[in-house]
Amino acid sequence: MPEPGTTAVVIVLPDAAPLLDSAWRIDPALVRPGVPAHVSLLYPFVPEPALTGEDEESVRSLAASSPAADVLLKELVTASGFIGVAVPELQPLVDAFHARWPDVRPYSGRFGTRPVAHVTVAMGADDPASAADVRAAIGSLLPLRTRAAAVQLVVLTKDGWRPRLTVPLGGPTEQ
Numbered sequence: 001m002p003e004p005g006t007t008a009v010v011i012v013l014p015d016a017a018p019l020l021d022s023a024w025r026i027d028p029a030l031v032r033p034g035v036p037a038h039v040s041l042l043y044p045f046v047p048e049p050a051l052t053g054e055d056e057e058s059v060r061s062l063a064a065s066s067p068a069a070d071v072l073l074k075e076l077v078t079a080s081g082f083i084g085v086a087v088p089e090l091q092p093l094v095d096a097f098h099a100r101w102p103d104v105r106p107y108s109g110r111f112g113t114r115p116v117a118h119v120t121v122a123m124g125a126d127d128p129a130s131a132a133d134v135r136a137a138i139g140s141l142l143p144l145r146t147r148a149a150a151v152q153l154v155v156l157t158k159d160g161w162r163p164r165l166t167v168p169l170g171g172p173t174e175q
Contacts, residue, residue: 006156007051007164008043009059009097011090012036015146016073016119019085022137023122027130030083030122034160037119039087041097041151042104048155048164056153056165058100063151063167066093074143076135077118079111081126083134084118090148091117 016037024031046055075086094117098106106115121138125131153165 002044002156004156004158005048007045007048008154008161009041009045010038010043010152010154011041011093011148011150011169012038012152013071013087013119013146013148016085016144018141019073019119019121019138019144022141023083023125023134026133026137027122027125030125030130030134032120032123037121039090039094039117039119039148040106041094042101043107045104045153046101059151059153059165060167062093062096062100063169064171066096067170068147068149068168070145070147072143072145073119076138076142077116078131078135081124081131082120083122083125083131083138084120085138085142085144087117087119087148089117093117 071089073085077084150168152163154161
């Protein structure tokens with residue numbers, strides 16, 4: 001479980017919320033409360049006390065250099081206890097963030113050195129019947145079209161995840 005001060009760089013995908021809602025209806029414990037549907041560009045990112053102005057400027061620059069994109073969510077991805085939906089259109093941006101911060105291990109190495117860009121739908125889906133129900137519920141909602149429009153640098157506080165910086169994709173670098 002992450003500690004307060006943990007940060008992440010994400011793209012929130014509000015139109016993908018029904019995927020998380022469907023998993024929550026099957027088992028609320030599978031969905032992280034207060035975390036919207038998103039693609040993580042880097043998680044965990046630089047711990048908040050170590051974040052620098054250069055880190056924030058690099059987030060701005062990378063976001064501004066990538067255009068907003070319509071994405072089609074259609075492919076389930078699974079691993080032990082994990083169910084998600086791949087977002088291959090965002091893989092180049094995920095790779096760009098990994099290249100900029102090569103010492104940051106995405107997901108602390110859980111999904112290898114180059115994890116697939118994805119929306120996490122369920123974590124802790126270890127019960128085979130529950131996992132099958134979640135896969136079926138999500139599958140019935142796919143394909144789902146959404147738009148990736150902005151990058152957020154978020155920080156975990158004692159009250160949950162909070163945005164620290166939001167930059168439109170393809171947008172200005174100043175905020």
